[in-house]
Amino acid sequence: MDNSRTERLDKQFDFFREIDKEKLIERQTYLTGAERRENDAEHAWHMAIMTILLSEYANEKIDVLKTVTMLLIHDLVEIDAGDTYAYDEEGKKTQAVREAKAAERIYGLLPEDQGTKLLALWREFEERRTPEAKFARTMDCIQPLMLNDATEGKSWLEHGIRLSQVLERNANTADGSKEIWDYAREHLIEPNVEKGRLRNDTIFENNLR
């Protein structure tokens, strides 16, 4: 094998070894059996399969491989920046800066052509403008909703999460798929409000606005 091929493979394998660390980044959501919390790599794997099987409901036609790739790689920044809980308002203030720096370092381990592509894909996800980015965002919100529902709201209860917070977090979920959002609201959110696992503060919030 010539030297340039070996150097290219060396960079690719350096990246693969580095991203192994994503498996140790814990999220707030619990697995369906509620035995332990989920990690970022598991979350990405789950969403990739969901995307392949749910793309039929996308509002706009999506490139499935592009969307899957986006979801598989978008949380790698957390290797440096850590997981910022969806309802951690303090953490979210510095999140963008921390993650942008991480993206440059981590995707920068790859050969330049591939690193540039992944960095662009990560930015596309963050900007939420393209059909793929919108659908990926829908998956990123729906997957933890599903796990929260399956664990009787364990993570919501631990953090005392209110319905208004969930609705705010999901303000753009219908942008990727109106149909999935309708289903999620009816099957994954409302029953949990009725059962008291999500604090029902919507009337209060509505008056406030």
Add this chain to the structure above:
Amino acid sequence: MDNSRTERLDKQFDFFREIDKEKLIERQTYLTGAERRENDAEHAWHMAIMTILLSEYANEKIDVLKTVTMLLIHDLVEIDAGDTYAYDEEGKKTQAVREAKAAERIYGLLPEDQGTKLLALWREFEERRTPEAKFARTMDCIQPLMLNDATEGKSWLEHGIRLSQVLERNANTADGSKEIWDYAREHLIEPNVEKGRLRNDTIFENNLR
């Protein structure tokens, strides 16, 4: 939403909740930091990214989305059948039957059109005939090689694995990508033989054949 759409989504979400269990199926390989073993979902996530970035080395042109999908879903059978260690000769005798039964149950949770497709894709992976199945198999062998190398052969040493076993396990790795196999042999296997992390029995084995 009409009833048939809701029923379809119900089946899809039942499948998504069921496959969450793959995150609890432990493999023999350790994560790069050697803190704990890897699970099937993490393994699949890792291989999916590797496929996207290494498809350029495939012997034959591959459909990347098809290969990624194959890798994301191929270990779901282990939810029922358990993980069979690559060097567990007893377990491997009953593996095919156990896994075929599991495949029918698990993919069968999906709406029929999608279940049929995933079952066919799983079989295609098992048969190792198409370019996608061959490349997926290459990833399935290379990813744990990489982790074993990164953890100074921890799992090999625990099980007293011999070089001949690794070579036999990798008998078809070059079928997906000769270039990746050459790289792996030189960078992920040979250095570990030299360092005594893999028992060097090739001369003995060669005489025996």
